Amino acid sequence: MKSSKLVIAGKELSSRFFLGTGRYPNPFIQNEAIRISEAEVLTFAIRRVNLDAPSEDAILQHLDQDSFTYLPNTSGASNAEEAIRIARLAKASGISNWIKVEISADEKTLLPDPIETLKATETLANEGFVVLPYTSDDPVLCRKLEEAGAAAVMPGGAPIGTGLGVLNPYNIGLIAEEANVPVIVDAGLGSAKDIVEVMELGVDGVLMNTPVAKAKDPVKMAHAMKLAIEAGRASYEAGRIPMKKYATASSGYTSLISR
Amino acid sequence: MKSSKLVIAGKELSSRFFLGTGRYPNPFIQNEAIRISEAEVLTFAIRRVNLDAPSEDAILQHLDQDSFTYLPNTSGASNAEEAIRIARLAKASGISNWIKVEISADEKTLLPDPIETLKATETLANEGFVVLPYTSDDPVLCRKLEEAGAAAVMPGGAPIGTGLGVLNPYNIGLIAEEANVPVIVDAGLGSAKDIVEVMELGVDGVLMNTPVAKAKDPVKMAHAMKLAIEAGRASYEAGRIPMKKYATASSGYTSLISR
Amino acid sequence: MKSSKLVIAGKELSSRFFLGTGRYPNPFIQNEAIRISEAEVLTFAIRRVNLDAPSEDAILQHLDQDSFTYLPNTSGASNAEEAIRIARLAKASGISNWIKVEISADEKTLLPDPIETLKATETLANEGFVVLPYTSDDPVLCRKLEEAGAAAVMPGGAPIGTGLGVLNPYNIGLIAEEANVPVIVDAGLGSAKDIVEVMELGVDGVLMNTPVAKAKDPVKMAHAMKLAIEAGRASYEAGRIPMKKYATASSGYTSLISR
C-alpha cells in the first residue's frame, strides 16, 4: 500500500512521524524508540553547556547523524528576539538550517505567542531558515505564518505534555483543508488514537515527544505511534464512509429464511 | 514488537481483526481486501438460494476455505427461535460451529434484542456452538451473556452501518475491564480512529464490514484497519501517559540561554 | 412562555424535575432545596427502622405530604423478587402506589439488571403499581419495558452518582424519539448543562439527587437545575438552528462601507 510522500522545503520524507528527544528513561531506550519509530525528523532543544559536567545531555553523540533531519526548537524563548538568537546558534552548529519556532511567555500552559511567533517566522524565513512554527490552532494565524514563509505549520492539539489529545478537531481539519504548506500537528496528543484522528482530518504528519518518552514501554509505544501514523494516512487516502443516523444491514432483507 | 495472542474457544488467532463479507463492489475487490486485512475470522449471513440464479452470492466459492475461521451470523432473525434455526442450518454446512448471534426486531436501528439474544446464546452454547453474541453495550447484559456460555461478547459501538463510531466509550471500557471472555467490538465503527480508540480501551478485537466494503478504496481501507488494530493493541500494551490539565516542557528550564 | 405539561399515569405534573432525597447536608437544606427546585415528584428509599434510634432518617416527617407525589425506589434489591417485596412494602405505607424499580447486582457500577428489571416491571404493573423502571439506555429494552406496562421509562445518563453526564446522547435521543410513554433521564448527570442537553434531545424530564445534594451550595444548585429543565424544554420546543460546517454573517455583505 503506497502512500504519497511528505515533502518539506524540497526534502522528501519517507515518514510522517516527527519525534522529540526529551524525557526518555535513558539514551538506550531513546535510541531504540527512535529506531522503531522510523522517524526521520528529530527535534532537539538548545541549552548552555553545563560547565561542571560538559558531556551530560550531549544528545547527538548517541545518534548516527547522517540518517536524520534535525529540527532544533527555540524552546525557552519568550519573544521573537530570543527565538531568533537561539535559531542562529542552532544553525551555526552546521547540522541543520531547519528550526522549530517555539515561543511561549506562559510557563503554566506553554501556549505559543501568536504575535512573536509570526515575527520570528518572518525574520528567520528571510534569513534562509526552513521554519516550522509551533502555533495555536487558529486557522487565520496559520495562514499568516504560511504567508510569512513558514515551510510547514505546526498547530498544537493541546498544551505541551498534557496528553489531552485534539481539543479542536474542527480547527485542525480546517487548517489542513486550507493550508498550502504541510500541516504537522505538534504537542498535546496522548495516544495512538489521537494520531489517527488528526491524520484522518487530513494533516500531513505529527510531532510527538512525551507520549512516547513517558509511556510505560516507550519502545513499544514508538511502534504503536508509527503504525498509527500509517493507519491514519491510509484511512484518509482510502476515503471513509459517511456517517448515517440510522442503520444499514450488511446483508439484504430479501431471501430471509423466516419470511 | 510481539503482542499476546487472542484466543477464543481454545483457538489461537493471529489477527484481532474480524472482517465481514457484505457490500463489496465485487468479489475480486472483496478477496483482495480480505487478503490485505490479514483477518482470520470472516463473517457471513445465511439466506435462501435464489432458485432463478443459484450461483449468485455463493460467497464461499471465492475463498480458500482452509485458511479462515468462519463466523456465520443469524442476521434476519427477530427472535431466539429463528436465530437458533439459522444457527443449526449454518452448522449443518459442516464448515463451522461458530455462530454470531444477531437478533433484531427493529429494521430502523437493527439494535440487538437483549432478552432474545440471551436466550439464544444459552441454548446454542448448550448445543456446543461457539457463540459470539452481538449485543448492546450494557455491561450487565454482557456479564449475563458470559454466564450463559458466550465464547466472546460483541458489544456494538453504534448501530450497524452507521459509522458513528464508539457512542459510549465508558461502557465499552467497563465491559473490557470486567469481562472474563474476549470482547470484540462489533458494528457502528466508521474509521481507523474508532478502531484504535476501542483497542486502547482494552477490548480484544474488532469486527467490521461496511467501513471497509463501502470505503472509496476498500483494499487500502482494509490495510488501514489492519494497521489500526495493531496500533491500538500496541498502544494499549505500551501504557499511555496520564492526561494532565496543565503543560509540561519536554526540556528543562535550567540552563536556558536567555536567563 | 407556556410549555405543554408532563402527564404520567394520568397525573399532570407542573414540573419536569424529579428530585431525590438522599445525601443532603441536613434536613433544613434538603427542604429548602426541594422548595426551590419546584419539584413535585420526590424519590425515597425503603430501609429497616434502626431500632436503637427509631426516629433517625424518618425523612417524611420533614415534608408537607400533600403537595408531592412520592416515588419510592427499590434500591438495594438485586433481583426482581426483592424489588417486588420492597415495592409492596412501600405501597402498604399508603402514601403512594408509584414505584421506581431499581435492581442492581453490581455495587461498583450500580448498573440496572435488564432481565430482572423487566420481570419486576411486568409483575408490578399487573398489580396496579405505577411503575417507573430505572434502566440502561438500551432502546430495545426501553421498548420492552413500555410493553410490559411501565408508566414511564428512566434510562440512566451514566452510573449513579458519577456526575459523568450523558454518556450516550444518541441512545437517549433515540429512546425519546421512539417511546410512547414519558422518558425521564435518571442517574449520572452532573450539572445543569447535562440537564439541558437531554431535554433538548426531547426527553420529558430528569430525576436527580447527588448533583443537587452534594453541590457546594445545594439550594442554589436546586435553583440552577430547575432553570435548566425549563431552559432545555423551551429550547426543545422552540426548535434549534441546524448545524452548518461554514459560517454565515448576521448582517449582509451588501452596502459595506469599505467596498
Next chain:
Amino acid sequence: MKSSKLVIAGKELSSRFFLGTGRYPNPFIQNEAIRISEAEVLTFAIRRVNLDAPSEDAILQHLDQDSFTYLPNTSGASNAEEAIRIARLAKASGISNWIKVEISADEKTLLPDPIETLKATETLANEGFVVLPYTSDDPVLCRKLEEAGAAAVMPGGAPIGTGLGVLNPYNIGLIAEEANVPVIVDAGLGSAKDIVEVMELGVDGVLMNTPVAKAKDPVKMAHAMKLAIEAGRASYEAGRIPMKKYATASSGYTSLISR
C-alpha cells in the same frame, strides 16, 4: 437566588445575555424576542444607507433607546484601518462609545484576524472606546487584547452562524480562569445547552444572534436562552459535584431489608 452582577467598563449589567439584532423574520418578532430575552446589551452593524429606500433596516427606530446599551460591531472590516473607521462612524452617532471589534478576511469562516484585531483594539482603547473584541479562543491572544485595553474579551465558540457550539471548552475555560476582564463567549453557539456549558466554565456572559433569530420560534428561544444563562451562572456559583469513575448509592447499604 441572587447572582453577582456583571460589570463592563464601570457599567453594571443586570443580564449576562448579549443579543444580536440580525436575521429575524420581522421587526415585531425581533422586538418581542429582545423583550423576553431581558438582554440589556444589543449589537448592531453599520452599513451605507440604501439611497433608494432610506428607511429600510433603520433598526433603531423600532427600539426604546434608553433601556439598552448599544454595541455596534465593525463587521465587514477586513483590517484594523477599516474597523477603526467604522468604529468612529458608530461613535459619531452619539448613541454609544462601545464597539465590538470584528475583523475578518475570510468570508468562508468569518474567523477573526488576530493581528488586525489586536491593532484595532489598541488604537480604539486609546481613543476612549469601550472595546469588546471578537477573537479566536487563543488564550495568549486574549491576554494580549486585555493588555491592549479591551474592556472585555469575546472568544468565539465556533465560526459565526454555524451553531456548532463550543469547539474547545478547554480553551474557553482557561481564558475564563486567567482573564482579568469579563469574558463573553461570542459566535458559534447553537442551543441552550451550549450556553450553560460555557457559563459553567466560568465565563461572564454570552453574545448570540442566529440561534435566536433563526430558531423555529425565536421568541420562545429567546426565553430558553435567558433561562440558560441564569441556569449556567447559578450552577457555576453553586459548585458542581466532581466526576467519579464509579457509582455511589444515594442511600446507604446498611439496613437493607433483604440482607
Next chain:
Amino acid sequence: MELMINGEKQEVEANTLLDVVSHFNLESHLVVTEVDGQIIDRDQWDQTTVKPEMKIELVHFVGGG
C-alpha cells in the same frame, strides 16, 4: 418472648404486633410491618398475635434517589 426483628434477635414482651410496634415507640411513625413474609396493615396490628421466633420487619422511608 424472643422475636427476630429486622434480622436481629430481640427480647420483647408482646401479645400483638401493636405491642411490638409500641415497644419501639413507632406507633406515630410511618412504619410498615411484615410478619413472616406477610405485610400487615396498620389497622390489623392489634389483631395480629405474635409468637416466639416470628420474623418481623419494621421498615420506613429514608432519603434516596
Next chain:
Amino acid sequence: MELMINGEKQEVEANTLLDVVSHFNLESHLVVTEVDGQIIDRDQWDQTTVKPEMKIELVHFVGGG
C-alpha cells in the same frame, strides 16, 4: 409434483431430496437443506423421499457482517 421450496410453490419431478437439489444444479454448491423443519445432511439426500406439499428449504452462505 408440487413442492413448497424456499417459500414458493415449485413443480419438480423428484423422488428424493437429491433429485430436488439436482433439479436446481446445486449438488456442487455448499447448500444446506431442511425438509418440513428437519435439517437433512448431504449424505442423507438420496435416501430422503420427498412427497407433494413438502416444505423444503435450500439455503447457503451470502456476504454478511
Next chain:
Amino acid sequence: MELMINGEKQEVEANTLLDVVSHFNLESHLVVTEVDGQIIDRDQWDQTTVKPEMKIELVHFVGGG
C-alpha cells in the same frame, strides 16, 4: 452638482451637507456622515459646504450580531 455618495455618482442640487441629507429625506434618521474621509457631526451639516466630486458617506445602523 455631481457627488460620489455611498460609492455611487449622484446628481444633487446642494450647497451644504444638510441639503444632501435633506435630499434623501434623512434629517430625521440616525444617520452619520463622512465627507472626503472626515466625519461631520450633525450640528455641522448646515455649515459644511459641498463641492462637486466630493466623496460623501451616509451610513446608519442595521441589524447585526
Next chain:
Amino acid sequence: MELMINGEKQEVEANTLLDVVSHFNLESHLVVTEVDGQIIDRDQWDQTTVKPEMKIELVHFVGGG
C-alpha cells in the same frame, strides 16, 4: 582572566576562544559559541582573542520536543 561564561563569572587562563573551549574539554563536542552577542564559528576560535569581562556563551543540543 575573569570571563562571564554561560552567565557565571569564571577564572580562565586564555588568549583565544579556542583556549576557553579547551579549558572545558569541549573541542570534540558539538558546541556553539557566542562572544558578546556575536556567534563565532568553530574555524574562527583560534583567531578570536578574548579579553577580561567578555560575555561568552557555550551552548549545545539537548533532548527536546
